[in-house]
Amino acid sequence: KNEVEQSPQNLTAQEGEFITINCSYSVGISALHWLQQHPGGGIVSLFMLSSGKKKHGRLIATINIQEKHSSLHITASHPRDSAVYICAVRSIGDNTDKLIFGTGTRLQVFP
Amino acid sequence: DTEVTQTPKHLVMGMTNKKSLKCEQHMGHRAMYWYKQKAKKPPELMFVYSYEKLSINESVPSRFSPECPNSSLLNLHLHALQPEDSALYLCASSQASARRVTFEKLFFGSGTQLSVL
Numbered sequence: 001k002n003e004v005e006q007s008p009q010n011l012t013a014q015e016g017e018f019i020t021i022n023c024s025y026s027v028g029i030s031a032l033h034w035l036q037q038h039p040g041g042g043i044v045s046l047f048m049l050s051s052g053k054k055k056h057g058r059l060i061a062t063i064n065i066q067e068k069h070s071s072l073h074i075t076a077s078h079p080r081d082s083a084v085y086i087c088a089v090r091s092i093g094d095n096t097d098k099l100i101f102g103t104g105t106r107l108q109v110f111p
Numbered sequence: 112d113t114e115v116t117q118t119p120k121h122l123v124m125g126m127t128n129k130k131s132l133k134c135e136q137h138m139g140h141r142a143m144y145w146y147k148q149k150a151k152k153p154p155e156l157m158f159v160y161s162y163e164k165l166s167i168n169e170s171v172p173s174r175f176s177p178e179c180p181n182s183s184l185l186n187l188h189l190h191a192l193q194p195e196d197s198a199l200y201l202c203a204s205s206q207a208s209a210r211r212v213t214f215e216k217l218f219f220g221s222g223t224q225l226s227v228l
Contacts, residue, residue: 041222090214099214101153
């Protein structure tokens with residue numbers, strides 16, 4: 001079992017729909033990242049969370065530390081939101097932290 | 112300037128070639144990272160430099176040789192690669208603690224798509 005699990009693996013939506021992507025993890029963490037990767041490679045950091053909720057434009061990220069779960073919500077989805085969304089957790093090690101990636105959620109939003 | 116610039120964007124090389132990937136940032140970040148990403152897989156950490164010193168080497172084969180000539184530049188020298196090394200190579204940078212690699216908010220470049228023939 002992966003230390004970071006995302007669901008769903010693939011998601012299709014019509015433009016305007018509300019979208020939720022989930023991330024569960026099994027290790028102790030100091031922070032959780034939500035990343036976006038468009039076809040062609042570049043990765044953009046959307047959020048870094050250690051508690052509560054953050055909002056940026058149409059994107060909302062929440063985290064529940066006790067339940068080891070985070071969600072990324074996209075309101076009023078648009079075709080330009082089509083990308084792979086990756087959850088990554090920062091876990092504290094003895095000598096160095098580790099960044100553990102989930103396998104990603106591939107989102108396609110159709111007009 | 113919040114960009115991490117990687118060159119080249121695409122590279123095709125034979126197994127006997129020597130090539131280098133370059134990464135540059137001007138955000139004052141003192142931690143820089145190389146990741147390898149195969150198609151439809153998450154990125155895999157290769158190397159981390161912290162304050163221009165190699166802090167983490169994730170048991171990467173010696174045909175990959177990293178170099179950090181100064182705080183803004185990170186290179187990855189490639190020699191005698193295998194076809195299975197074909198992947199997207201991503202560079203990233205972040206703030207750094209002098210005592211440990213903390214993987215604070217990472218800024219990624221757009222990657223070099225490498226094909227080894």
